[in-house]
Amino acid sequence: MIPFLGFSQTKDPRYQPKPYVEIKHPEWSKNATIYEVNIRQYTKEGTFKAFEKHLPRLKKMGVDILWLMPIHPIGEEHRKGKLGSYYSVKDFKGVNPDFGTLKDFKSLVNKIHSMGMYVIIDWVGNHSAWDNPLTKEHPDWYTKSREGNFQPTPWYDWDDVIDFDYNNPDFREYMTGALKYWVKEANIDGYRCDVAGFIPVDFWENAREEMVEIKPIFMLAEWESRDLYKKSFDMTYSWTLWDKLKLATTGGKGANALYEYMAHDVGSFPLDSYRMLFTDNHDKNSWEGNQYSNFGKGLETAMVFCSTANGMPLVYSGQEAGLDRSLEFFEKDEIVWKDYKFYGMYQKLFNLKHKNQALWNGKAGGEMIRVTNNQMSDVLSFYREKNSDAVLSIFNFSDKSLATSVDTRYYYGQYRELFSGKIFNINTEKTIINLKPWEYLVLVKN
Secondary structure, eight states: OOOOOSOOOOOOGGGSOOOSOOSOOOGGGTTOOEEEEOHHHHSSSOSHHHHHTTHHHHHHHTOOEEEEOOOSOBOOTTOOTTTOOTTSBSOTTOOOTTTOOHHHHHHHHHHHHHTTOEEEEEEOOSEEETTOTHHHHOGGGBOBOTTSOBOOSTTSOOTTEEEBOTTOHHHHHHHHHHHHHHHHHHOOOEEEETTGGGSOHHHHHHHHHHHHTTSOOEEEESSOOGGGGTTTOSEEEOHHHHHHHHHHTTTSOGGGGTHHHHHHHHHHSOTTOEEEEOSOOHHHHHHSOOHHHHHGGGHHHHHHHHHHSSSEEEEETTGGGTOOSOOOSSSOOOOOOOOOTTHHHHHHHHHHHHHOGGGOSGGGSOOOEEOOBTTTTTEEEEEEEETTEEEEEEEEOSSSOEEEEEEOTTOOEEEEETTTOOEEEEOSSEEEEEEOTTOEEEEEEO
């Protein structure tokens, strides 16, 4: 929001603004990007060692945080498919033998660190596999049905897992210790936490406090709410934006579909909260179609939007190579690495994010300021500025060619378009820009 510029008379502490976010983000996360790794499907071998060969390419693309889907052994009882779900964990301190050994995993973490990148692993704290040893050692750590039996998480069809009971202090101590184990043992940099909102906030707050005593960590919640930012998570999912982008593209609603999201992002989320922006991830890809079916001709427009709006852009495994199908979730289904259709695009966007403070994360970046135009139903434009850096982004969310008059009265200067290199000298209150269908412009102030 635009800061207060007047002079305050009151010294009463009750009326002084207080930052909501109390945690300290790792310094390296302020301009970071993130990439989700599906180890099983990434290579023919489906192992940590085989994935290591892709690290130089990902580093060159501009990836900073590698999020590995669950690395733990998968339950066999009530397993879905031949290989089962990664999210049915049989041992929270073990490594899935299909992926390799603990030594292999540590080697991968060390390699990632040596290249100046960071690694977080997927944590499934809400439930376990039916045959996790905890079911026999500590059956009281689970919720029970009315008949006194183990049960899947209520209201969901997650038949291959059973629900934990966070009212048990001993279980909380165990789970916190398991989280600390991987930080100590493998030197990981944090976690992506599955269905984080189903787990009490006070558990997360304490767990983070204990982990931070070991090293600075980064925490990503698979959830979308403000309460998690205060003392536990650096970043949450922006599920809402994905829905709105789908409406704006294949839903035919155009830019109109996005304004409510933009208003809420600026007006309701804490200043230093990180939001993860995406056009694909394993959930969407597995159960709701692929990136092309979801966004159609507006896919690239949506991708660029997610890389310049407020938040951290995510790329899912194979997305940069034009992944055009839903990967099998319970079976082997190797990604086809072909023409790397979006690799160069992401490389330019991520390079810009690293260098241009306007696009940094949380309070380190610039607020999204609405820039009006005469095609508001179809064309969305916004401006971000921080210190001496500024970016003006313009998106045509329609299949029409539009002569667009953009209100540039406050944004005079010379800009270079990120992809074409074309120079725009903005020196009038209204700037006419002819946009092709689905065209996007990322104007970087010189």
